[in-house]
Amino acid sequence: MAQALAGQGQVKAVGVVHAETSTGVLSPLHEIAQVVHHYDALLIVDAVTSLGGVELAMDAWEVDLCYGASQKCLGAPLGLAPISVGPRAMAAITQRTRPVQSLYLDLATVAEYWSARRQYHHTAPILMLYALHEALRLVLEEGVPQRWRRHAHLAAGLRAGLEALDLELFADPTARLDPLTTIVVPAQVDAAQVQRQLYQEYNIEIGGGLGELQGKIWRIGLMGHSCQISNVLLVLAALEQCLAQQGYPVARGAGVAAAQQVFAASALPL
Amino acid sequence: MAQALAGQGQVKAVGVVHAETSTGVLSPLHEIAQVVHHYDALLIVDAVTSLGGVELAMDAWEVDLCYGASQKCLGAPLGLAPISVGPRAMAAITQRTRPVQSLYLDLATVAEYWSARRQYHHTAPILMLYALHEALRLVLEEGVPQRWRRHAHLAAGLRAGLEALDLELFADPTARLDPLTTIVVPAQVDAAQVQRQLYQEYNIEIGGGLGELQGKIWRIGLMGHSCQISNVLLVLAALEQCLAQQGYPVARGAGVAAAQQVFAASALPL
Numbered sequence: 001m002a003q004a005l006a007g008q009g010q011v012k013a014v015g016v017v018h019a020e021t022s023t024g025v026l027s028p029l030h031e032i033a034q035v036v037h038h039y040d041a042l043l044i045v046d047a048v049t050s051l052g053g054v055e056l057a058m059d060a061w062e063v064d065l066c067y068g069a070s071q072k073c074l075g076a077p078l079g080l081a082p083i084s085v086g087p088r089a090m091a092a093i094t095q096r097t098r099p100v101q102s103l104y105l106d107l108a109t110v111a112e113y114w115s116a117r118r119q120y121h122h123t124a125p126i127l128m129l130y131a132l133h134e135a136l137r138l139v140l141e142e143g144v145p146q147r148w149r150r151h152a153h154l155a156a157g158l159r160a161g162l163e164a165l166d167l168e169l170f171a172d173p174t175a176r177l178d179p180l181t182t183i184v185v186p187a188q189v190d191a192a193q194v195q196r197q198l199y200q201e202y203n204i205e206i207g208g209g210l211g212e213l214q215g216k217i218w219r220i221g222l223m224g225h226s227c228q229i230s231n232v233l234l235v236l237a238a239l240e241q242c243l244a245q246q247g248y249p250v251a252r253g254a255g256v257a258a259a260q261q262v263f264a265a266s267a268l269p270l
Numbered sequence: 271m272a273q274a275l276a277g278q279g280q281v282k283a284v285g286v287v288h289a290e291t292s293t294g295v296l297s298p299l300h301e302i303a304q305v306v307h308h309y310d311a312l313l314i315v316d317a318v319t320s321l322g323g324v325e326l327a328m329d330a331w332e333v334d335l336c337y338g339a340s341q342k343c344l345g346a347p348l349g350l351a352p353i354s355v356g357p358r359a360m361a362a363i364t365q366r367t368r369p370v371q372s373l374y375l376d377l378a379t380v381a382e383y384w385s386a387r388r389q390y391h392h393t394a395p396i397l398m399l400y401a402l403h404e405a406l407r408l409v410l411e412e413g414v415p416q417r418w419r420r421h422a423h424l425a426a427g428l429r430a431g432l433e434a435l436d437l438e439l440f441a442d443p444t445a446r447l448d449p450l451t452t453i454v455v456p457a458q459v460d461a462a463q464v465q466r467q468l469y470q471e472y473n474i475e476i477g478g479g480l481g482e483l484q485g486k487i488w489r490i491g492l493m494g495h496s497c498q499i500s501n502v503l504l505v506l507a508a509l510e511q512c513l514a515q516q517g518y519p520v521a522r523g524a525g526v527a528a529a530q531q532v533f534a535a536s537a538l539p540l
Contacts, residue, residue, distance in 0.1 A: 071393065079349065079395030102372040123341065125349030128398070 012092070013042040013064075018056065019049035022210045024171040024182030024219060026054065030061040037062060042089050048072060051082070052139055053151045053179040053223055064089040070128070073151065073179055075224030076135030079128045085111075151178040153266055154227050157259040158220065161236040164258035165243065165250050170217045179223045184216070186248055191215045194242045202238040204231075232259055282362075283312040283334075289320035292480045294441040294452030294489060296324065300331040307332060312359050318342060321352065322409055323421045323449040323493055334359040340398070343421065343449055345494030346405030349398045355381075421448040423536055424497050427529040428490065431506040434528035435513065435520050440487045449493045454486070456518055461485045464512045472508040474501075502529055 014036045016027050029045060036043045042064040050056050053073030058066050067083040070076035085093065085107060093107050100106040104122075112119035139147060155178035159169060162183055170182035185191040191208055192215065198204040207219035220235060236255035243250050284306045286297050299315060306313045312334040320326050323343030328336050337353040340346035355363065355377060363377050370376040374392075382389035409417060425448035429439060432453055440452035455461040461478055462485065468474040477489035490505060506525035513520050 069393070077395070077397045078393055079398055102374065104372065104374055123339075123348055125347070125398070127347045127401075128349055128395070131397075 011039060011041045013044050015044040015046065017046040017048075019047070019054060019177050019179060021049050021177075021180050021207075021219065021221075022213065024177045024180050025175045026050070026177045028175075029063060030057075033062040042092060044089075048081075049177070049179055049223070052144075052147060053227070054177070055145075055148050058084055058086070070132050070135065073147075073224045073227075074132070074135050074139060076132045077128065079125065080132055082132070083107075148178075151222065151227050153263070154222050154229065154232055155179070155181060157229070157262040158222065158232045158236070160262045161232065161255035161259035162239075164254040165236070165240055179221060179227070181220045181222070183218045183220070185209075185218060186243075189243065189246050189248050191218060193246065194218070194239070197242045197245075198235070198238055202234065204235055204238055206235070229263060281309060281311045283314050285314045285316065287316040287318075288326065289317070289324060289447050289449060291319050291447075291450050291477075291489065291491075292483065294447045294450050295445045296320075296447045298445075299333060300327075303332040312362060314359075318351075319447070319449050319493065322414075322417060323497070324447070325415075325418050328354055328356065340402050340405065343417075343494045343497075344402070344405050344409060346402045347398065349395065350402055352402070353377075418448075421492065421497050423533070424492050424499065424502055425449070425451060427499070427532040428492065428502045428506070430532045431502065431525035431529035432509075434524040435506070435510055449491060449497070451490045451492070453488045453490070455479075455488060456513075459513065459516050459518050461488060463516065464488070464509070467512045467515075468505070468508055472504065474505055474508055476505070499533060 014032070016029065016032055018027050018029060020027065029043075033043045043062065045058075045063045045066045047056055047066050048069040049072050051068030051073060052075070056066070064086045065084070066086075067081050068074070069078075070080040070082070071078040074082075090111070093111075096108075100108070103109075106121070109119070109121045113121045142150070155176075158181055159176070162169065162181070167186070168184040169176070170184050171177065185194075195206055195208055195218070198206055207221065209215060209217040209219070222231065233256055236259055240250050240252065240255050244252070284302070286299065286302055288297050288299060290297065299313075303313045313332065315328075315333045315336045317326055317336050318339040319342050321338030321343060322345070326336070334356045335354070336356075337351050338344070339348075340350040340352070341348040344352075360381070363381075366378075370378070373379075376391070379389070379391045383391045412420070425446075428451055429446070432439065432451070437456070438454040439446070440454050441447065455464075465476055465478055465488070468476055477491065479485060479487040479489070492501065503526055506529055510520050510522065510525050514522070
C-alpha cells in the first residue's frame with residue numbers, strides 16, 4: 001500500500017472493507033489508517049459486515065468515514081446504511097468545489113438536515129428508522145463488547161467443528177473474520193450440490209465462492225440474530241451428512257463434538 | 271419550451287414534474303412529450319405525487335422514463351421509488367459510453383438484476399417490497415381508474431368548500447392537481463399561525479408555501495389513504511374556525527355545506 005500511495009498528494013482517499021465477506025478476512029484498520037494518513041489521504045471504511053459483530057473503533061483507529069448496514073450484525077431489516085463522517089472527511093466534503101453528481105449521496109446537504117436549519121434533503125424512510133432503533137436497543141441491551149464476544153465465541157466453535165470434519169479453513173489464521181467463515185471445498189466434493197442439499201433438506205443457506213473462488217470455497221455467516229449455538233451445531237451436523245453422501249471421509253459426530261467442547265470451555269453467557 | 275429546445279441535438283433529456291406539489295399544478299405530459307420528441311430528446315417524468323392518484327399513461331403519452339414514490343397516492347410506507355424505463359430511455363442507458371458515477375442509480379446494472387443472469391446489484395429492502403406489494407394489492411382491489419376518480423371527486427369537494435369560505439385557489443383552473451390543493455393566504459391572515467393551530471388543535475398538518483411562496487399559500491394534500499371525505503370535512507370545519515379567530519369573515523358552515531353538496535351530487539361509491 002505504501003508503494004501504491006507513493007505519489008503523495010495524488011491519492012485523496014483509500015477505501016477498505018473492514019470485514020471482507022468474499023474471503024472471510026478482517027482488515028487491520030488501525031495499521032492501514034497510519035499508512036493512509038502518512039500520505040495525507042482519507043480512510044474510508046466499509047463496515048457493512050463488521051458493525052455490531054466485531055470491534056470497530058472509528059475514532060481510536062482514525063477512520064475518516066465509515067458506513068455499515070442494517071441487516072447484518074445489527075440484526076435490523078434490510079434497507080439502511082448507517083454512516084459516520086469524521087472531522088477530516090467532513091472538511092473535505094464541505095470544502096469541495098466541484099458539485100456532487102449524486103443528490104442521493106450529497107452528504108453536505110444531508111448534513112444540513114441535521115443542522116439547526118433542518119434543511120430538507122429527502123423524505124426519510126420512517127418505518128425503517130423505527131426498526132433500526134429497536135435493533136440498536138437490542139444491541140445495547142446485550143452490550144456491544146458482549147456482542148463482539150458472542151460472535152467470536154461462536155465462530156471459534158464453528159471453526160473447531162469444521163477442522164474436526166477435516167475441512168481446511170480458507171482465511172489466514174491471523175486475519176480470520178468471526179461473522180463469516182470461509183472453507184476450502186475438498187477436491188472431490190461438488191460445492192453447489194452441498195449448498196443445494198443444505199438448503200433443501202435443512203433450510204440452511206451458506207454462500208459459495210465469488211469470482212475466481214466460485215466452486216472453490218464455502219462461506220458460512222454467523223451474524224447478529226443468526227449467530228446462535230443452535231445454528232452452529234445444525235450446520236455442522238448437516239454438513240457432515242452432505243459430505244459423507246458425496247463420499248468424503250468424515251469422522252461422524254466429530255464436528256458437533258468439537259464445537260460443543262469450545263462452547264463448554266467458556267463461561268460466556270449466551 | 272420549443273425555444274429552449276431550439277438548439278436541436280444539444281438537449282438530450284427534459285425532466286418534468288407531473289404533479290407539482292409546490293404549486294398544485296398538473297403538467298400536460300402528452301403535449302410536452304410531443305415537443306420533446308420533436309427535438310429528439312427523452313422525456314423524464316417525476317410522478318412522485320401523481321402515481322396512483324391521477325391518470326398516468328406512460329406508454330400512451332410517450333413518457334420515456336418515469337419514477338414515483340411509495341408513500342403518496344399509493345399509500346405504502348416511505349422508502350421506495352418505483353421506476354419504469356421505456357425502450358428509448360433504456361437504449362440511451364445501455365448505449366452510453368461514459369460510466370455512470372453513481373452505483374446506486376446505475377440502471378444498466380440494476381436491469382441485469384432482472385435479467386436471466388440475475389446479476390447482483392444491491393441487497394433489496396425486502397420488508398419495504400412486501401409493504402409495497404400489499405399497497406398495490408389494495409390499489410388493484412379499489413381499481414386504478416376508480417382511485418383516480420376518488421381523488422378527483424374529493425378534491426372537487428375540497429375546492430368547493432374552500433371557495434365557499436371565500437378563499438382563492440392558487441392554481442389555474444385548467445391545471446389544478448387533485449392530490450394537492452393550493453390556496454392563497456388572505457392578506458390579513460397569518461399563514462403559519464393557522465397551520466400551527468390546525469396541527470395543535472385538530473391534528474391536521476397542511477403545508478405552507480415554499481421559496482418565494484412562503485407565507486403566501488397553503489397546500490392541502492389528499493393522497494391515497496388520507497383522501498377520505500371525513501378528512502375533507504374536518505379540514506374545512508377546522509380552517510373555518512382558525513380563519514374566524516383571526517378576524518377573517520367566513521360564512522360559518524358554508525365550507526362543509528358546499529363540500530357535502532358536491533359529494534351528494536355524485537354516485538361515486540366511496
